[in-house]
Amino acid sequence: MPSSAEPPPLSPSAEPYGRVVLRAALWLAFLAPFFYSTYGFANWLASTRDHVGSIVFSWEHHVPFVAWTIVPYWSINLFYGLSLLLNDSRQGVDRLAGRYLTAQIVAVACFILFPLTATFVRPETSGLPGFLFAVLGGFDKPFNQAPSLHIALLVIIWDHWRQRLAGPLLGLWHGWCFLIGASVLTTWQHHFIDIPTGALLGFFALWLFPAQGQLPFAGFRLTADGKAWRLALYYALGAALALTGAVVGVFFSALALLLLWPSLALAIVAFAYAGAGAKVFQKAVDGRVSLASRILLWPYRLGARVNVWAWTRKLPPVVPVSDGVFLGRFPNAAEADGFGTVIDLAAELERPGDAPGRWQSFGMLDLLSPPADTLDQAVAAIEPARRHGTVLV
Template identity: 45%
Template sequence: MSELGGDASGLVAQASRPRDASFALRLGWLAAMGAVFFSTYGFANWLAARRASVPTFAFGWEHAIPFVPWTIVPYWSIDLLYALSFFFWTRRDDLFDHVKRLLTVQLISVACFIAWPLRFGFERPDAGGLAGALFTLLMGFDKPYNQAPSLHIGLLVVLWAVYARHLRGRLARCALHLWFLAIGVSVLTTYQHHAIDVPTGAAVGCLALFLFPLRDAAGRLPEAEVRRHRASRKLARCYALAAILVAVIAMVCVPRAPGWALVAGWVALALACVAWIYWRGAPGAFQKDARGRFPVFIRWLLAPTIAGAFVNSRLWTFRQPAPVRIDERVSIGRTPTTREARRRGLTGLVDLTAEMPGWVAADASLAYAAAPQLDLVAPTARQLQQAVAALERLHGEGRDVLVCCALGYGRSVLCAAAWLALRRGLHDARDALVAVRAVHSHAVWSDDGVAVLQDWIDLRRAMGAA
């Protein structure tokens, strides 16, 4: 039996080990994606060329953008960077995720080209020398269509994140960012795209990275734990409805106020992404890391909802901004800024928000721990245990700890109640919650939260008895 058990465990370990991506597989996917790129892009161009008239859209100030012939070099370089990006991946899962991101950008962009084709409206000056030859080569398969969203920019955003993940060294990374920035600017200075194509293309690239996030060094995704729950599904529908309403506003604004249409579209996309997170019940989909930071593309993609969450937290707690003590060195309250944390003398922070970055995480004098949970949704037992363990660790180090969520009324209350139950040996979840409410009149909880807390208490009792 022991031999069978050993063999079984070995098989399980082998099955769970990430499979390697062979050179042939990487080359094959490069060839396949190249075929997809040229066929779909060319098809959209062909359809636009068959139309009697294709509109153009440009802001008046765009006439001041200079034509810089040599920037065709960084413009073309994205093709080489695209091809090389397939050979970074040693694991199949990583390679397939990369393909999914590129395919997402390709399909969304081409669908937009077909649904509402636009053409470039300026006459490009002649260019000589090497730049002229590169422009001639480009015009061999490219046409003045396929404008918004810029496929070039969408792919650039994805590749930028990939190369930044793999490149090491401050000087190398600085050179990388400068070159990728030059590629982004080149779509305007080569007279390939109008300004509206750039933010729309960047949004598509950010969306692809949101839907198919980069894995960590161990091959894990940031949204490993998913809990679909009726409360999260209800909130998902609310966010989705809000996204639809704002999207309608954006479409109404297009003819008269295109700038505001872009802003409204940005807000609608951010709301739709949050709706997707709640529908999945996956706080990890916000991609907040252990130091409370969001990836750059998430900060840009979700900037409207991040700002909205912060403003909402301040409006609800405007009259009572101070944390509430539940123990000599433990408080609960709203997520603080660095200035607030320093003013209150905090030395430890357990951050339960998933929807906002840790504003104080960069403060070296403050020990920070992130345990992200969805707002207004009961956490899983594992998420609750993660939060309590972080609080217990920081408290054990002798720190003055704040357990915070957006308002300090819900998620932090459940965590504090669990910690009090652990400390005081309470066996009933409601007793622990009432103990918190005795010092914090705004404490709220749901029946689902009570059930999770009771299960957590019962499990710890059972483990202690065992």
């Protein structure tokens, strides 16, 4: 056979697709019965209670019932399985399955501990929508509400496909995912509060099993640094207070559940100081962070930005330390534009989206002595960076 007809050699990171399919099939063989058994158990347990509450905003009574949206609602089941096949490595399959499993376990735990019920009664439907509603009613009861497992899985699956599509197909994918998300309301399957709580769970699963890079819990060892322990305890206390505020406050207003967001963010930061390290911020060498990190840690980063402003507002933004090298606070885009290279040591802060120029990140936890190896790498990067102009550290 002519050499031109031979298949190209596999790259070092590529795997035979048959192995990927086998791994996906094995995971699906476990996940499907695990889903139906645990989800069904939570439904059954809620049905045995004398009273199951609900969280409904008054405006939700104006949400129309749109029967045909049961089609996009059901379509997530198809994408659930296809997504496992849409991988080029067994690690990719494992991480996606880890996200599915995380969402399932956390959601079912919430369904058992804090059961809620849907209060709207759907009208009779016929045709394809009627058939799909009948099948849905065969295993899904009006319980298992918050966080919406449907929304959590949607976030996971949306993120998986958006990284693999482009052009018109990507736009179509975003539109279809919007329909899936809206359908939890227009099918009267969920109440609104289930959506943000489900999305938070979905992003947590994405953060826990990122598509690339280290797992946040990989190599975790409890720190022996006393200062790190104190900071971990402070952040853990903040997370506990926010969680308490959410649990107690929900009896007065459902909006109190918004406190779950900063509670989770502070818990992640506490985890970093307890021993996980700077990798929990999922910051790449170019200073950008993963989407999950950006969403989950937004409350913490907002507080960190305010803290930077409070401590540095009366100080010069930069000071020279040697020829062409400056030391300064974390820059905004305009400040970064004045330098050839920014060498970023702040693990918790994200590079401004419109910051131009070269950016090198060597993440270190705030208020702790920097790891010697990371510090050595940052120092070693300064001299090469000077060839590209001034350097801000």
